[in-house]
Amino acid sequence: MRLSRKNRGDALARTPQVTSDVEADSVLAARGPSTRSWHRLPVAALLAAGALSTSVVVAQAGGEDDFTSDPAGWDETEAGIPVTDSLTMQKCGTCHAPDADGNLSRISWIRATPEGWAQTIKRMVKLNGLEIEPGEAREVVKYLSTYHGLAPEEAKPVMYLAEKRIQDETIVPNDTLRQTCASCHAFAQPMSSRRSKREWGLLENMHRALYSTAEFIYETPVGGGYDENGGAGDSDGAKPEKQAIAALKWLSENAPLHTPEWSAWRPRIRAPKLGGKWLVSAEMRGHGRFVGEMTIAPREPGSDEYITSTVLRSLKDGSVHTRKGASLIYGGFSWRGSSLGAAPSAAPDDLDSKLRETLWFAPDQTMAMGRWYWGEYHEFGYDVTLRRESGAPVLAAISLDALKTGTKGAEVHIYGANLPADLAAGDIDFGSGTKVAKLVSVTPGEAVVTLDIAANAVPGPRDVTVGSAVLQKALPVYASVDYVKVTPDTALAHLGGIKYAKGFEQFAAWGYSNGPDGKEGTKDDFAIMPIEATWSLGEFITTTYDNDTKFVGALDAASGLFTPNVEGPNPERRFGRNNYGEVWVVATAKNFAGKDGKPLVGRSYLVTTVPTYKRWDQPEVSE
Numbered sequence: 001m002r003l004s005r006k007n008r009g010d011a012l013a014r015t016p017q018v019t020s021d022v023e024a025d026s027v028l029a030a031r032g033p034s035t036r037s038w039h040r041l042p043v044a045a046l047l048a049a050g051a052l053s054t055s056v057v058v059a060q061a062g063g064e065d066d067f068t069s070d071p072a073g074w075d076e077t078e079a080g081i082p083v084t085d086s087l088t089m090q091k092c093g094t095c096h097a098p099d100a101d102g103n104l105s106r107i108s109w110i111r112a113t114p115e116g117w118a119q120t121i122k123r124m125v126k127l128n129g130l131e132i133e134p135g136e137a138r139e140v141v142k143y144l145s146t147y148h149g150l151a152p153e154e155a156k157p158v159m160y161l162a163e164k165r166i167q168d169e170t171i172v173p174n175d176t177l178r179q180t181c182a183s184c185h186a187f188a189q190p191m192s193s194r195r196s197k198r199e200w201g202l203l204e205n206m207h208r209a210l211y212s213t214a215e216f217i218y219e220t221p222v223g224g225g226y227d228e229n230g231g232a233g234d235s236d237g238a239k240p241e242k243q244a245i246a247a248l249k250w251l252s253e254n255a256p257l258h259t260p261e262w263s264a265w266r267p268r269i270r271a272p273k274l275g276g277k278w279l280v281s282a283e284m285r286g287h288g289r290f291v292g293e294m295t296i297a298p299r300e301p302g303s304d305e306y307i308t309s310t311v312l313r314s315l316k317d318g319s320v321h322t323r324k325g326a327s328l329i330y331g332g333f334s335w336r337g338s339s340l341g342a343a344p345s346a347a348p349d350d351l352d353s354k355l356r357e358t359l360w361f362a363p364d365q366t367m368a369m370g371r372w373y374w375g376e377y378h379e380f381g382y383d384v385t386l387r388r389e390s391g392a393p394v395l396a397a398i399s400l401d402a403l404k405t406g407t408k409g410a411e412v413h414i415y416g417a418n419l420p421a422d423l424a425a426g427d428i429d430f431g432s433g434t435k436v437a438k439l440v441s442v443t444p445g446e447a448v449v450t451l452d453i454a455a456n457a458v459p460g461p462r463d464v465t466v467g468s469a470v471l472q473k474a475l476p477v478y479a480s481v482d483y484v485k486v487t488p489d490t491a492l493a494h495l496g497g498i499k500y501a502k503g504f505e506q507f508a509a510w511g512y513s514n515g516p517d518g519k520e521g522t523k524d525d526f527a528i529m530p531i532e533a534t535w536s537l538g539e540f541i542t543t544t545y546d547n548d549t550k551f552v553g554a555l556d557a558a559s560g561l562f563t564p565n566v567e568g569p570n571p572e573r574r575f576g577r578n579n580y581g582e583v584w585v586v587a588t589a590k591n592f593a594g595k596d597g598k599p600l601v602g603r604s605y606l607v608t609t610v611p612t613y614k615r616w617d618q619p620e621v622s623e
Contacts, residue, residue, distance in 0.1 A: 083148075091130065107144075116192055145334065151261040169182065184214075219243075223240065276389065277294070277296075278293065279396045282383060283383050291315065306327050333363065348561075358371055370384055392418060393467050395414065395464060399411075401528070404479070408453075410452075419447055434454070462477055476526060476527070483600060493552075498568060509532075510602075531592060535559075582605070582606070
C-alpha cells in the first residue's frame with residue numbers, strides 16, 4: 001500500500017514486495033516487522049510481547065459462537081466446495097483428508113486468487129514435503145483458482161495487489177483491521193481470499209505461532225488500553241474485546257466462504273473464448289497515452305493459454321511499439337501473461353522492456369482492464385483497457401488531452417475500430433457546449449473532426465459518442481488550470497547499482513480544475529491533463545543535518561524520472577549513513593500560472609530507502 005506522510009517513520013521498513021499471501025508468506029517473512037502500533041505503547045507492553053511470542057492459541061472459556069475458544073477445536077459446520085480434479089486429489093489428498101462429500105480438509109473451505117493458491121503450493125513444498133512438478137503445480141493452480149477461486153465481482157476490488165500497484169488502500173474498514181492485518185501487508189491480501197469462520201480462525205492461529213508481533217497485536221485490546229505495567233485496562237472496569245476476536249468477527253461476516261457473488265458465478269464458470277482482435281488504449285506516467293490493437297490466439301483449440309501480438313502507437317510522439325507474448329487465464333477472467341518488445345534497451349523505462357500482464361476480464365468477455373508492468377520493483381507500467389472488436393463500432397481514445405472553453409476549430413482524432421464509412425458530422429457528439437463543425441475524414445480506425453467549444457461551456461469531462469459507440473469521460477473541458485498535482489502523491493524508491501538493482505520512480509504533473517463550484521479540493525474538482533513542468537528536489541525537513549537532496553539520487557529536470565543513488569554507507573555523509581532519505585519532488589508548471597502571476601507548483605513526497613536485501617517468495621504465478 002502507498003506510504004503516507006504521517007507514517008513516514010515506518011517508511012524505510014516498508015516495501016511493495018511485502019504483499020505475499022496472508023497465509024502463505026508465514027515462515028518466509030522477516031521476524032519482527034515494523035508495526036504502526038508499537039510506537040504508541042509503553043516499554044512494559046513491548047516486553048510483554050516476548051512472553052507471548054512462543055505461545056499458540058490456548059482454549060479459553062466460551063464456545064464457538066463467541067469466538068473465544070481455540071478454532072482448532074471447532075467443528076466445520078459450513079458446506080465445503082468438493083474437489084473434483086483428479087490431479088489435485090492426488091497431490092493434495094494424501095495430507096488433506098477427503099470426506100464422503102468429496103471435500104478435502106482445509107482446501108474445500110477456502111477460496112483464493114491464482115496468486116494465493118500458487119503461494120500455498122510453494123509453502124506446501126517448502127514446509128510439508130509436497131512433491132510436485134512445475135507443470136503439475138500450474139494445473140492445480142488453474143483448477144483451484146477456477147473452481148475454488150473468487151467471483152469476478154470479488155476479485156476486481158483487490159486487483160491492484162496482483163497488478164503490483166503501490167497505492168493508498170481505501171478498503172481497510174477500521175483501525176482494528178489496520179492493526180491486525182494491514183500493519184504488515186496490504187489489506188488486499190486477506191481480502192483476496194474467502195474462508196469459512198473456522199478457516200479464518202485457523203489463519204489467525206498460524207500467525208500466532210509464527211509471528212511474535214502478530215501474537216502481540218492480536219492480544220491487544222480494541223482501541224489499545226494498556227496501562228503502565230503492560231496490562232489491559234478500561235476506565236469503567238469492563239474487559240475490552242481483543243483485536244483478534246474483533247478481526248475474526250469482521251472477516252467471518254464480510255469475507256465468508258459462501259457469498260451471493262460466488263453463488264451466482266459458480267454455475268456460470270466456463271472456458272473463456274478470447275481469440276480475436278482487441279482494441280487497446282493505454283497510459284503510462286511520464287510517457288502519455290497509447291492506442292493500438294492486440295491479436296489473441298489460443299495456443300491450441302480449446303486452450304486457456306494464448307499467444308499474443310500487440311501494436312501500440314504513442315499519441316505523444318507517434319512512436320510505434322510491437323510486442324509478442326503469451327498468457328493464460330485463471331477462473332475464466334483472470335489474465336496473467338508476459339510480453340517483450342521488438343528492440344528493448346538498457347534504459348530502465350524503455351517501453352519495449354519485457355513486462356508482465358495482469359488483466360481482469362468482464363464476465364461477458366467484451367472488455368478487460370489492468371496493468372502491464374516491469375522494473376525491479378514493478379515501478380514502471382501501462383494502465384491498460386482492452387475492448388473486443390466484434391464488428392460493431394468501438395472507441396478507444398481521442399488525440400487531445402483536453403480543450404479550453406472558447407476554443408474554435410480544434411482538430412480532434414477519434415481512434416477506434418469498425419467506424420462506418422458513411423459516418424456524418426451529426427453522428428458525432430462531444431456533449432453539451434460543444435459543436436462538431438466539420439467531419440474531415442473517416443476510416444474504419446480513425447475519424448477526424450474539427451470541434452468548437454462554447455465560451456460558457458460548463459467545465460468537466462465529456463463523453464464522446466460516435467453512432468452507438470460511447471467513450472466515457474474522454475474529453476475534459478476546462479475554463480482554467482487552477483492547480484497542479486504530482487502523481488504519485490507519495491512514492492517509494494530503492495537505492496542500488498552496486499550489488500542490488502535500483503528501484504526508480506516516474507513522476508508526472510497534472511493540471512486540475514476547481515470545477516463548477518470554483519473551490520479547490522472539493523468533490524467536483526477534476527483532472528484536466530498532464531502538463532509540462534520543470535522538476536526539482538526539495539528538502540523534507542526531519543533533522544537539521546539531513547541534506548537528503550544531496551544524497552538520495554537525481555531527478556531528471558525535464559522528464560520527472562527519479563534515479564536513486566547507490567546503496568551502501570556513504571563516508572561523505574554524517575555518521576557514514578546510507579543514501580536513504582525523504583524529499584519533496586517539486587513540479588513547476590512551464591505554461592500555467594496562478595492568479596498571482598507565478599507558475600503553478602505541485603509536489604509529491606518521496607522516500608528513498610535501502611534495497612530489498614532479502615526477497616521473500618514472490619506471490620505471482622511463474623511464467
